[in-house]
Amino acid sequence: MADNGNNVSLWREFKKGLWQEIPPFRLVLGTCPTLAVTNSVKNGVAMGLATLFVLFWSNIIISAVRKTISPQVRIAAYVVIIALLVTIADMFLAAVFPAISKALGPYVPLIVVNCILLGRAEAFAQKNPVIPSIFDALGIGLGFTMSLATMGSIRELLGFGSILNFKILGNWFEPWIVMILPAGAFMVFGGLIALINYISSRKQGGENLV
């Protein structure tokens, strides 16, 4: 194990974002987009991928400049860097992929206020070299995308009877409109946090017994 410790720890940085520190459910960060844009799978995945893109670059840049930034002004510096990336992403989409930009609408600019970005900058990128920061960004970004897709699937299935606009439940199914409204977001979010906590406490309990 000790021989390939480097690879193992990179893998661990990546993997932690997928379960152990999956952003909305375990860190309870980035809850705003998690609640707001997950009423369909497509919206959730689009938001997740846009966030992944910004997180990837912000972790790289912040990790690269971490030694030159004074600790007192680091937050201001990070916010400017994140805002720069989000604006670039927004303009790029509007110029090159107008259809996607239109579908995402105001979500892209909203990434600026996603706490996951500042959270990862503070908790990881400013203390670690570039390579681990990349793995951290990929893991957390994919975990976030997965979470939004899961939320989106549940809400779209119950709220519209479809997944990715593809009708799953027949005409007998009366859509629960509440699921696509904000109240439904809180219900699904709470349910998933409870479920994930239950599963991990069971897992821990099991390990302790052994």
Place this chain on the structure above:
Amino acid sequence: MNNVTKMFLNLVVIGAVSGAILAAIYHVADPMIQANKEKELKEAIFVVLPDAKDYKVIKKTVDKEEVTIFEGIDAALAPVGIAFKADGGGFQGNVGVMVGLNMDYLHLKGIRILDQVETPGLGNRISEPAFEGQFKGIEATPRVEYIKNRKPEKPNQIQAITGATISSNAVVTNINNAVAKVLKAFPKEEVERMEKEIRPASKESKEAKHGG
């Protein structure tokens, strides 16, 4: 280097570099974004006036407010309808609609949502074909109405989106306001008269030159 200088330099450098990068990207991206918008506008005009082959822009100032309409013309240069933009507040921001009105000034030929920032999954369904399509052929005068949870009964009604009444209402209200404004600015008789005057001199339309 003392700490204050370092802090100062940090922020100045980051701000300046970010500003420079954004300026450079904006310089490249803005013409593309404008071109996309123009293309979208053109496409929308042909969507709401399906039988138009070309169009010309007509502007007029009424009560210090400029009213712009796009008159669609077919291959034989006959006017097929007018299109215009209807803006107004929705649930969260502006809802911009391109409206196509028949030359009889009574029926809508179609609509296309151009801008909207409504709630994803609810209000933003106003830009889905299922909602936009409802406006095809309905009566726009005296006004368009919406009803909830039922199929439309009258020729001037559409069905609102369940859970998104405010957004549906915004579309209908914007259309009604714009139709009223355009009808006031361009009374039917005047459009027909202008049609005869403008056509030979028009630079907006390539086909108009041949026709003149």
